[in-house]
Amino acid sequence: MQLFASCDINLTHIESRLKSFTRDGPSFHIDFQGPVEEPKIQRLMKEIKVLSGVYSVEAMAPREALGFPLNIRDLDLTVDTLDGGSALINEDHPGFSDAEYRGRRDRIVQLAKAYRHGDRLPFIEYTDKEISTWQAVYERLQDCHAKWACTEYREMLQQMEKYCGYRANNIPQLADISDFLQQRTGFTLRPISGLLSARDFLNALAFRVFYSTQYIRHHGNPFYTPEPDVCHELLGHVPLFANPAFADFSQEIGLASLAASDDDVTRLASVYWFTVEFGLLREGNDCKAFGAGLLSSFGEMEWACDADPSEECREMGSMKELTKPTVLSLDPVQAAKQEYPITTYQPVLFCADSLQDAKTKISHFCDSLTRPFFPQYAT
Numbered sequence: 001m002q003l004f005a006s007c008d009i010n011l012t013h014i015e016s017r018l019k020s021f022t023r024d025g026p027s028f029h030i031d032f033q034g035p036v037e038e039p040k041i042q043r044l045m046k047e048i049k050v051l052s053g054v055y056s057v058e059a060m061a062p063r064e065a066l067g068f069p070l071n072i073r074d075l076d077l078t079v080d081t082l083d084g085g086s087a088l089i090n091e092d093h094p095g096f097s098d099a100e101y102r103g104r105r106d107r108i109v110q111l112a113k114a115y116r117h118g119d120r121l122p123f124i125e126y127t128d129k130e131i132s133t134w135q136a137v138y139e140r141l142q143d144c145h146a147k148w149a150c151t152e153y154r155e156m157l158q159q160m161e162k163y164c165g166y167r168a169n170n171i172p173q174l175a176d177i178s179d180f181l182q183q184r185t186g187f188t189l190r191p192i193s194g195l196l197s198a199r200d201f202l203n204a205l206a207f208r209v210f211y212s213t214q215y216i217r218h219h220g221n222p223f224y225t226p227e228p229d230v231c232h233e234l235l236g237h238v239p240l241f242a243n244p245a246f247a248d249f250s251q252e253i254g255l256a257s258l259a260a261s262d263d264d265v266t267r268l269a270s271v272y273w274f275t276v277e278f279g280l281l282r283e284g285n286d287c288k289a290f291g292a293g294l295l296s297s298f299g300e301m302e303w304a305c306d307a308d309p310s311e312e313c314r315e316m317g318s319m320k321e322l323t324k325p326t327v328l329s330l331d332p333v334q335a336a337k338q339e340y341p342i343t344t345y346q347p348v349l350f351c352a353d354s355l356q357d358a359k360t361k362i363s364h365f366c367d368s369l370t371r372p373f374f375p376q377y378a379t
Contacts, residue, residue, distance in 0.1 A: 008040060068203060069203055069206075069258075071207075072207045073118075075203075075209060076116050078196065078200045078203075093218070093226055094220045094221045098220075105215045108215045109215065111124075111191065112193035112213075113193045115190070117190075121189065122174070124171075126216070130216050131171060133219045134168075134230075134231060136223070137235065137296075138168045138235065144301045145295070145301075148288060148302070148304075148305035150283065150289060150290045151283065151288070152355055153239055153240055153289070153290055155243075156242045156243055160172070160177070160238070160242070171216070174191060174214060177238055180242070181238070185241060185243070185247035187208045187210060187247050187250075188209055188210075190209050190210070191211075191212060191213075195228075196211060198266070198269040199262075202254050205250050205253060205254025206375065206377065207254070207377070208377070210241060212233040212238070213230055215229060215230065216230045223298070223299075231296060232292065235295065236293065237296075240290060243355065245358075249275075249358055249362045253272055253276075253362060253366065255375050255376075255377065256268055256366035256369055258375050259373065264371075267337070267369075268366075268369075270335055270340070271332050271335050271336050271362060271365065274335040274350045275290075275330070275335070275350070275352070276292065277291045278304070278340075279352065280349055281351065281352055282351050282352065282353050282354070286305070287327055289305055290355070299313055299317055299345070300345060303319065303324070304349055308324070309323070318343070318344040319344065319347070325348060325349050326347060326349070327351050328350050330350040330351060330352040330353075330357070331350070334350075336365070
């Protein structure tokens with residue numbers, strides 16, 4: 001380490017590997033910034049060679065990496081995989097036959113498409129009908145959060161109510177929330193007009209950016225939405241981004257996704273699913289919800305957290321054949337390969353001992369992935 005510092009070379013990653021062909025002890029693989037031909041790097045290699053116990057020093061070819069955003073402005077280049085306006089409203093969507101609703105969605109989507117980094121987040125003047133939909137969801141979830149949400153979520157939700165305009169008769173604005181989060185943990189929100197690939201979505205987390213929709217589910221069925229909406233984002237995801245441990249491990253997943261292989265992105269997306277979307281935290285003898293898919297759905301919360309989910313709950317989630325889910329201790333390696341449904345409740349869930357426990361385990365999992373480099377976030 002002292003040699004790297006004395007030669008003014010930025011060391012970005014070091015790991016030891018036991019190899020059967022090494023003469024004595026492990027081999028060390030070191031990543032650093034700069035071309036091997038640079039004089040100071042050549043000098044460093046010569047100085048390492050004369051150290052006691054060093055048998056050889058070899059320079060490997062630079063690792064090739066897939067294209068990925070290098071800075072937060074590069075997120076402007078992200079392209080939706082599916083438009084969030086009318087294109088998402090299929091025949092089975094509650095708003096399919098509602099021309100007014102479809103038009104409203106399209107107008108909100110256009111605002112998100114026009115957004116560029118540095119712009120003020122779009123202000124949406126929500127209608128009375130939209131606020132009534134939000135209120136129905138907000139009030140229904142309050143009792144569920146009191147019983148089944150983790151302590152960290154409830155604490156942060158109280159802060160959102162105090163500083164960000166969270167209340168039953170008001171849909172908060174992304175700009176107010178983003179300003180609050182940036183002061184707390186450095187996270188910001190960015191409007192999105194539709195669904196993204198797992199890679200693009202996770203890449204944004206590396207820059208402490210969370211993509212959020214601004215349109216709301218159809219008023220005809222306020223307790224159901226086939227895709228993420230402002231209720232899911234603001235009542236499920238956003239509060240915990242004000243918690244430092246949660247913010248850190250969310251970014252850890254994002255950093256690991258930069259230039260990752262397609263297979264590793266799939267693994268990371270599964271880990272994200274079983275933590276950020278459907279994760280549980282142990283509190284005493286109970287498992288409490290910290291995943292957004294649970295926190296934004298009263299049915300999902302009851303199914304995941306109640307000791308004896310009601311028959312109505314099980315039927316609503318297409319779980320008539322199961323009495324309750326299988327809850328496993330969080331193991332990111334297992335979560336990365338665990339299959340999951342997207343149209344029913346989850347038959348398998350993972351519970352961490354704490355947010356810090358989740359952060360530590362996910363960090364170790366990310367370090368185990370084969371990566372072309374090990375990025376660091378410069379604030």
